[in-house]
Amino acid sequence: MKKFTMLMAATSVAALSSAMAGDITGKVTDADGTVPLRGAEVTVEETGQKVVTGRDGSFRVTGLEAGTYNLSVTYLGAPDTAASVSLASADATSSVDIAMGGEGDVLVVTGQRGSLNSALNQQRNADGVVTVLSADAIAQLPDENVAEAARRGLGVSIANDQGEGRFITIRGINSQLNATSVNGVRLTSPESGDRRVALDVVDADVLKNIVINKTLSADMDGDAIGGAINIETISGLDRADSLLKLKAGVIYTGKSEEWGEKVSGTYANNYMDGRFGVALSGSYQNRQIENDNKEVDGDWNVEDGLLPFPEEELEFRNYDVDRERISLAANFDYMASENTKLYLHTLYNQFGDQEYRHRVEVKVEDAIDNGDISFSAPNAENQLVSFFGDDLEIDRDVKDRYEEQQIWSAVTGFEHSMDLWTFDGSLSFTHAEEAEDNLETNFDQDIEETLTINVASLSEPRLAMVGPNYLDASGYELDAIELTDGLTEDEELAIAFNVKRDVTFNDNPGFFKFGVKSRMRDKNYDLDFSAFDYEGDDDVTLDMFEASFDYPIDTFGPHADAGLLKDFFNANRNDPSQLELDEAGSLEEAGVSSFDAEEDVLAGYAMVQVDIDNLRLTGGVRVEKTDVEATGNVFDEDTETLTPITIEDKYTDILPSIAMRWEVREDIILRASYYASIIRPNFGQFVPAGSRNDDNELEAGNPDLERTEADNFDFLVEVYPTDSSIFQAGLFYKDLENLISPVSSDVPGTYNGLDYVEIETFANFEDAHIFGAEIGYQQALDMLPGMLDGLIVSANYTFASSEATLPDGDTIEVPGQSEHIANFILGYDKGPLDLRAAYSFKGENIDDVDVDGISAGRYVDDQEFLDLSGKFKITDQIRIYADIKNVLDTELKVSNRYEGVPGRFLSQYEEYGRTYQMGVQFKF
Template identity: 40%
Template sequence: MTLFSNAKTRAGLFGFGLALASSPLALAAVIEGSVTAAIAETDETAPLEGAIVTLEETGAQTATERDGGFRFANVAPGDYTLIIDYFGAGTETVEVTVTEDAPVDLSITLAEGDMTLGPVVVTGQRGAFYAARQKERAADSLITVLSSDAIGSLPDENVAESLRRVAGVSIQLDQGEGRFVTVRGLDPSLNSTSVNGVRLPAPEGDSRAVALDVIDSDALESITIAKSLTPDMDGDGLGGAIDIETTTAFDRGGRYLRAKALGIYSESSEAWGEKLSLGASDIFMDGALGVAGSITWNRRDFASENQETDGPWLSDKRELYPEQYEMRDYQVERERLSAALNLDYRLGGNTDLYLRTLFNDFSDAEKRSRVEATFEDAELFGIVDQPRVAGFTEGDEIEFDRDIKDREETQQIWSIQAGGETRVDSLTFDYQLAYSHSEEEESDRLDTDFRADDVGDVTDDALIGLQLVNPRRPRLFFLDPTTTAYYYNPDNFEFDEIANENGLTEDDEVSFAANLRRDTQFFGNSGFWKIGAKARLREKSRNVDVDIYDGFDGEDDLLLSPFATTVDYPLDINGPVPDAGSVRSFFNQNQDSFELNAIDTALDSSAADYDADENIYAAYAMAQVTNGAGLAITGGVRLEGTDFNANGVSAFEEEGEFDDVSQIGPFRGSVLLAEDIDEEDGEFSRVSIENNFARESYLDVLPSINVRYDSGESLVFRASYYESIARPDFEDIVPSSELEIDEDGEIDSDRVGNPDLERQKAQAFDISGDLYLDNDSYLSIGAFYKDLDNYIADTRARDVTFFGVDFDEVVRAVNLESADVRGFELSYYNVFDSLPAPFDGVLAGVNLTRTDGSAEIEGIGEIDLPRLSDTVANAIIGYDKYGLDLRLAVNYRTEYLDEIDVSADRFDRYVDDRVQVDIQAQYDITDQLELQAELKNITDEPFEAYLTGPDGVKLLSQYEEYGYTALVGVRFRY
């Protein structure tokens, strides 16, 4: 049979446009069934998801659902042959007779000896590999899948760390643990993230990116990344669409129980933590009711050591040196709780109802001690050659700070959704109502600083230097013993400031969705049409309240001495730091003696606040046509209308001098919050705010087409074109800013919102070929290209003018003039079961993504696309036999541009390349009980970021060390 005759090709494609109006063939019977696999050496079976089922006589084809179920409608009476194809096992045929009297209901179990090429493997590393590849093979679009066994086969703490194992994905770290996911080099905020098909809001106030370290990897059934979109998917997955699935009872097919208990050892803190998880499911009421639940909790204490610079590097034409050099020590207690409860009810034979719930709670109790040396106004007197040291004088201009940040940050993400599916003959109607919530809270945070700024009173000699043999790892270098003693003496550090902060960010989304599908034929070719509508109603807000105290009205000066402690800091010489517990206790007992700075309090308590509403209304129409030779074309169009409203604040801090009070001009904002007028010294300062509003409405038309050809032997070919969007991050588009205005009228700001930002748009092309070789190996090669309009990137500028206001320095998101990204992906996996024992248990895999991207930015020209690593690779070697399951994994990514500096100096920030090596071992004591051991980051790979200086020299921006993490314990399954 040819793919299509010319007439059929034209008729099938034309039928896309006529799908909603065309009449199907006369309604006939329905074939329904389920496919399960017998688990070797047990009496149990497991549902097979993604098995391709073909009705040979008509060419109609479908894939089994999560519970193994499949369905064919519009089947005329007669004798038929069903062909079941599953990677790793081969094919199986089943004969079936269809009559006019009743639907055909089949239950097909594949067991060893039934299949053409061998048994179905559903457990262990092999089972995870086969399950993921089969689901990818059956999909209408290009997807990458991680199954639950694959997620649990490596020492990955959370969803982000699990995803870095797949082709084209890299992650961004927080304290050595994966937090955000980058797909094909694009910013994490360009991804959409869902749980069971329902969008998750972001807990952080500055980004749309969902922090995936909040969700424990043990709470999941599978993770899917869609790299091409179909019209029934949300249109804002420009980077990729990530969907996290939790377990249902029908996924397991019967009673199921798993439990895990692990101890967690962190080298950096030399402390033990623990991880406990429990999951269970069962089916009741003669197969009608399914109940599945899970709960996972872990706690670990760890530490990290850090070097950073703040501000640009300066130069007096002899040497580059940082404006401010920081030494940080972090002590963190991290807890993570994930819980899920899923109910499924099969109401008769045609309606399925469900309730899905997921709750995640993530908390960091962090104590960060920091020592700062500020050289901004110091004088560089010369360079000491051996070793190479930049030495500074002007002691009155050198500042040393010793501070402590004591905070507990809590993030929550949870969702609840109810819905169902009803089938009537050839029609399938599904419907869903969902509510999702996320939040980030910092309660009673204390940032306390002690400062020494009178070094010049001690000595007039050379004071202190920076050793710059390696400018990416500078170290303090003392040139004078008097200064050395001064630096280490806590009596020289006097209280400077305490900031007591309470902050809350909340993000809520309510969604409604309904879809109608009709299985039909287009001029002799099987297919379906589908229409649907969806509404997503979102509210996001951030509120920060800060009390800043910069004086102490006690009998004696408040010095560091009573609070001083030391921390282990191997990266440099940092000396005494404040003890968090002692500082908090003293502050709570003596808060009335601290002097509130009304100006700074008013400024910091208003500038970060905002409220935003975003309502999205979508509708789509799509159709699919297939033939009996493995060709399927899926296409259609999606309409998405967006209505965005935001309220923000511009907070102005003004300082100036006067000879007479009448000379003080009107304040800039519309509401005066605080004012301090010193008539004796002729100085004033004040804070005012101006309420800003932004509104934007727009409509996007997003077409897509996906072509899939499955040869039925070993080759699957795909090609796709789709259009997508990404809306600006909330912090970028909300009209908020904090403006500090000095006596000369110049303005300094950390960040200014840009309500004129346009949404980002992409036209994307994908092509790929997958080879399924001998049922034990897999090779995939693909290429992609995205043409990006209005790509958004952060830029840092100095001495610039926006909105008629002159800024000393500002960070602002802008739309780049143009951008594109292109690349290819390669994946290979092999099960060496043809080798002689015991080597037939060896498995190996590798994936490689090469990406190239560029953007045009006004005033600079072509730059690298921000956040894009040109190479991301994974290599895995494992062993799975005799009850022993071993896995060694290597993850690698190259450097990427993190922040663009558009000033003349061009100190762009790059995050350096990184290699991480992990290993896991499992051994089956019995069929149900296994020992488990994991080792993460065994080479103690650091995180490094650098600034590009003149002539390409690399300068310290950030350096962190984490150490390794080990886990050991037991896992039980029944």
């Protein structure tokens, strides 16, 4: 730290003592001058200064004396281009426009080759380890949302929900350890207890780029361990001419056998002689989703000498979802002068789910306790466990839920350059919310008959025999109705200001940069919950509302129509002789779930960069001071009282970072970096809220949680065999302290004045380690003869080994960490045809940890997906397309594992089916 301080001081002196010098500005475009080229490297041959063009193709070189300078411009996919520029005086500014790919040279800027070139140039000239997916690459595949689009990158995978990608995973690391931004604005989360952002909200059609930073520098927010994801939307200054894209298509979901629709449009142009850019994007999608699900709630009994069997209940679920997604983006950029830019970037996303969930709960726990269980294994295909007696309960319930999520952000700011100085500032606001309206109706029956489960397949047990009562809708009586009306709001106001000063260190160009940022966040969840018990004199039974549907994965039996149930509730909700309010249960659920939290982060940083020939060094330190206050409620079932509790916490983190980029040769680059970072606890983990039942068992958050801290190391070699190919191989290591995980303990204690004998809460693991390697290859195979020169291939693989130390000293794999991640894409882009096949694989990972040692944990099993996409160009402006998603009909499988017991025991199984899309695209 002492050496770093001395370096900063020396840099400041150099900055203040530098004389005024001239500037060279310009823009790099394709040969026609219509498409700005981002990521091109511009080198001043006389001084060695190197700059990289921005998203609008612009560049600026400062600190030059009067004279003539030769510029060399390199861009993968195009031959090097030279330009000569003269400065009349030391305080002059000269501008030059440089077109890449002259007569006889073909520079591809659209389609698969264009997207490959764009991404490679941005990655090649980045200071750290970066994965870039450009808009054209995103548009080539049938990706519904941002999460699905991102999974094509090196070491990137996703976690699914309802058959769609939801959370981005980087290098197999738990998605909770990532950060997400749009146009540089950190997004807040609409999920009540979460920080991570479910990116199924944002439609893929409104994107410009997805940039995944796997390493951090001091000028970036320090709360990311897996990586920082930045979603970019289009700007009117990104092009030199107008752009209009329209897309209209239909979606057919094979599982539901229903049609949906999707439309999108993008307009971008600039006015006032190219000084004012306007970009508007919008998309609308509606699709019908149906999923079949089977779960085991609780553990399996795996005692020696017995057939294994569920200890509590077997569940069957059917989901029928009407999903609507709206995304809008509006960006305005204004060049007030040659040196001053003003901007306003906005994004709005709305995600609505009308979900009907039908569930059967086969409850066997009481029958087991009474010994009403028998075993039979006549052959390998039939391993039968039978339950009987008076205590076999079957519950059937229907959830009628409408959930709407909104995420919107707005950022306004400026960028101004003056001599050797560059200033920028921004004011941003982001808002996320989730409104949930849920009506859940429950029917139950104690059936006096034998029910048999076939456990020959531990991962897919099935009902082998049921009696007539199980299938008789008239035997199920209305028991209870629950009404949920919840609203989560999460918003953040951020103010940032940065100063950059170009300097030279012994004739080596570089810069000094510092800045400050204030983030003020407020998150709250307000739940209105009412639980009603049916108290009517006349029996209300399931057959009065009966409906039917297909459930191919087991014997579901009768279920109820959600619309008829809602009518019944609305007609009787205010009549206590029919529906009696459970005041204590309602108070408990509403009080324990509701909370309010405020979190303020004040950050400052200083960093320095220097180019020594082909070696670039970037170092800095960031300081973040966190001040958090949260209020929750603890409920005691003994006294039926709700007690509010407020906690406060303050802490400061010092986060150094250093990165090396060494261009060994023009086609070989070595990168090495270190950075320190943190992840603050999720709101649902640290808010002081909980509930103690009559048995003195407590479920609660842990306000004493520490933030997770990490030291991150990366090494990567990049080889560029041709102008349209890259080979990458690297290593990474992460040393984590205070990793957070749910835990349970049967050691008695006291929580905010409540004594307990058992607690379920969250705790910090002492330490954890992740070590991994990744390898990737991309190339346009234009060296092949004939029609084969249209082939494009991309493949990558990531391996990660992890270990976490539990509070009792045992070690496990890091929760959420996959050991293997792989992606493979084969494309063809020639003439009117544009085809792609994309395969992705995500290895298993621990989902939940059982620290009591009863099981080895709950695992999400391996998943592999194959998607196909095809486009045919009818004219230069019109294309038709057809896509198939989830060709392999991949299911979600989650299993329990037990120490010393072979096999994967069902925890959750879900089928999604295939999705088909077709439509037409217009581009003008």
